[in-house]
Amino acid sequence: MRIDRYIAKSRIVDLKSTNFKDALSELLDVCDLSNEKKLTKPKLLNDLLDREKQMTTYLGNNVCLPHTRVPMSRPYMICVGRCPHGLDYDGQNEYKEIRYVFLLIASERSRSYLYSLASLAKVFQDKVQMERLKNATELSDFRKEVKAVFGVDDTKPKRSYNRFNTLILREAAKIAKGAKCSKVLVFGDTFGGGVDVGATFKGFKTLMVTQGTVDVGSEKSNIDAVLSVRSFSNQRFSQLRSAVLIGLTRGVISSSDRLCCVGGMPQSNQFDSVSVIDVEREFQTMLVQNSEMLPSSVKPEVIERVLAIATELAVEGREGHPVGCLFALGNSDKISEYTKPLILNPFYGYKDEDRNILNPFMDETVKELSSIDGAFIIRGDGVLISAGSLIHAPDYTHNLPSGLGSRHAAAASITQAVDCLCIVVSGSTGQVTLFRRGEMLPLIEKALVRKSNK
Numbered sequence: 500m501r502i503d504r505y506i507a508k509s510r511i512v513d514l515k516s517t518n519f520k521d522a523l524s525e526l527l528d529v530c531d532l533s534n535e536k537k538l539t540k541p542k543l544l545n546d547l548l549d550r551e552k553q554m555t556t557y558l559g560n561n562v563c564l565p566h567t568r569v570p571m572s573r574p575y576m577i578c579v580g581r582c583p584h585g586l587d588y589d590g591q592n593e594y595k596e597i598r599y600v601f602l603l604i605a606s607e608r609s610r611s612y613l614y615s616l617a618s619l620a621k622v623f624q625d626k627v628q629m630e631r632l633k634n635a636t637e638l639s640d641f642r643k644e645v646k647a648v649f650g651v652d653d654t655k656p657k658r659s660y661n662r663f664n665t666l667i668l669r670e671a672a673k674i675a676k677g678a679k680c681s682k683v684l685v686f687g688d689t690f691g692g693g694v695d696v697g698a699t700f701k702g703f704k705t706l707m708v709t710q711g712t713v714d715v716g717s718e719k720s721n722i723d724a725v726l727s728v729r730s731f732s733n734q735r736f737s738q739l740r741s742a743v744l745i746g747l748t749r750g751v752i753s754s755s756d757r758l759c760c761v762g763g764m765p766q767s768n769q770f771d772s773v774s775v776i777d778v779e780r781e782f783q784t785m786l787v788q789n790s791e792m793l794p795s796s797v798k799p800e801v802i803e804r805v806l807a808i809a810t811e812l813a814v815e816g817r818e819g820h821p822v823g824c825l826f827a828l829g830n831s832d833k834i835s836e837y838t839k840p841l842i843l844n845p846f847y848g849y850k851d852e853d854r855n856i857l858n859p860f861m862d863e864t865v866k867e868l869s870s871i872d873g874a875f876i877i878r879g880d881g882v883l884i885s886a887g888s889l890i891h892a893p894d895y896t897h898n899l900p901s902g903l904g905s906r907h908a909a910a911a912s913i914t915q916a917v918d919c920l921c922i923v924v925s926g927s928t929g930q931v932t933l934f935r936r937g938e939m940l941p942l943i944e945k946a947l948v949r950k951s952n953k
Contacts, residue, residue: 502618503650505575511642514580514600519588523547523565526578526602535571543569543604554853554860555591561598562623564859566605566616568852574609578602579645581638599632613857613881614800620859621727622648664690667770668699668761675703675759678775682706682752684742686762687725689770696722703759706751708742724751737943738762741806743778744933744942747792748799754779782940792935794829794918796879801828802920804856805877806931806942808865809922813929813943817866823926824869825906827890829919831878835885837916841873842887856881869924874909892916897937910934 510529516522523544532538546567550556556565563586580602585595601619605612622628628648635641675683683700687709696705704723726745739760746752756778763771782792793802805826812822827834845868846854855861856877865875865883873887892912899907903925910921915937923932931943 502577502615503646505573506577506579506645506649508642508646510576510578511638511645512578512580513638514582516582517584517587519551519563519586519594519597520544520548522580522582522586522600523602526580526600529578530576530604537570543567547602551588555593556860557593557597558620558623558859560623560626560629561596562629563594563597563600564603564616564619564623565600566603568605568607568609568612571604571606574606575615576604581641613852613855616859617800617804617857661690661768664768664770665699667773668696671759671761671770671773672700672703674773674775675700678757678759680757680759680775682756682758684708684739684746684758684760686738686742686760686765688765689763690768706746708738726751739774739776740781740940741810741942743776743781744792744940745799745803745806747778747782748802750799752778754782794879794920796830796918797828797920798880801856801877801879801881804881805922806933808856808862809924809931810943812866812869813924813931816929817870821926821929822866822869822924823906824924825874825890825910826877826922827874827910827913827919828877828921829879829917831876831882831884833917834876834890834913834919835888837892837913838874838876838885838888838890840885840887841889842871844885845887846883846885851882854883856883874906874921895937899939907932907934907939911937911939 510526512525512529514522514525516525524540527540527543532540546569547565550567551565557563578601580600582597582600586597588594603615603619605615609615631644631648632641635644671683680703682704684706685696685708687707696707698721705721706724706726707722708726726742726749739762743752743758747754752758758776758778760774760776761770761772763769793799805828809824809826812824816822852858856865861883868875868886871887873889875886876884876888878884890909890913892909893916895912895915897908897911897915899911906923906925910923910932911934913919914921914934921934923934924930925932929943930941933940933942
């Protein structure tokens with residue numbers, strides 16, 4: 500979704516207010532509501548403040564994202580305000596850290612509302628893009644940067660030509676042809692530019708893997724698909740396996756594909772490795788009889804978001820300590836037949852959109868609740884059904900390596916009893932493992948997590 504289409508330069512302003520309520524009022528002043536008969540500024544302001552009382556919209560990184568859904572003709576309206584000295588609100592210190600307020604007003608008929616929130620939040624988590632906004636001192640420059648960060652930046656200077664990268668890519672194209680690969684997978688965060696990747700691999704479907712929202716400039720022009728991921732381990736094998744998994748869930752990669760993968764150290768601007776992978780062989784335990792990687796009820800965006808949260812818990816933990824947890828995704832009614840609550844359900848009574856894993860404001864809630872024993876049960880569309888649920892599926896036959904605990908056994912059993920998928924984070928090692936049909940696929944290895952924590 501091109502968010503920049505809904506951000507007019509006239510709705511990007513410097514805020515004069517020093518408190519949160521007045522700042523929202525300023526932003527609403529630049530909204531043109533003349534054609535929206537059912538909308539009034541006082542009602543919008545009350546809706547936004549009511550949501551703020553229920554759950555803060557401060558996302559960290561100096562960004563606040565107040566939002567609401569209303570009956571209006573246009574799908575979205577976005578306003579942006581800068582507040583260099585922070586805001587006062589209800590005595591909460593975190594609002595003093597706010598430097599940017601992004602106000603999102605969405606139509607009730609918009610089906611991509613949660614994806615829009617997630618797209619905005621994804622940019623705010625990108626340190627490179629946020630640095631661009633920070634460095635724009637003048638309002639006119641800030642307006643240009645906002646449009647560029649959320650859209651297509653045609654003003655970015657072309658980066659330096661790298662002869663060594665060109666050589667590696669040409670040799671990789673020969674390897675891909677000789678190995679009869681069907682697709683080429685390139686890690687875009689490795690290089691800074693100066694190479695026409697798509698033209699180099701002419702005749703192959705070329706996939707670009709990027710972390711965050713870092714733009715790879717004109718090199719995207721001949722790319723068949725971009726796999727934008729939020730958080731992976733710093734280790735290359737884990738990155739590769741996770742990228743292929745996401746490609747499988749999206750349908751961009753199939754089980755019959757042979758991939759030529761080109762990568763290097765992130766931000767090094769130098770490719771240094773080429774590998775060939777048979778997807779079916781690498782994921783053979785998951786792809787029984789070429790069936791689907793994901794359960795039919797699970798959306799690809801949901802598994803991507805859960806995988807990102809699980810990876811962050813594995814690498815960062817909570818307050819410096821490893822946190823073990825279990826996520827079960829799929830038909831929640833079927834899964835619930837094999838579970839019982841260990842605590843009162845913290846998600847009970849909330850609207851579906853407010854307890855959806857795709858909602859960026861749920862990230863911290865999920866991470867805080869991850870320290871509670873039991874599993875998260877997540878519906879296929881991302882709605883969090885429960886936390887702290889004990890899984891007591893039948894003890895199916897499974898061959899788990901020694902050293903794995905009850906979470907892994909529960910995941911192996913429930914994925915055989917129900918058409919679902921589980922992601923487990925080990926509390927002792929931080930290893931992230933995916934389970935499907937009782938089979939396990941390590942996504943981050945034990946030794947790699949230990950190393951990244953040092």
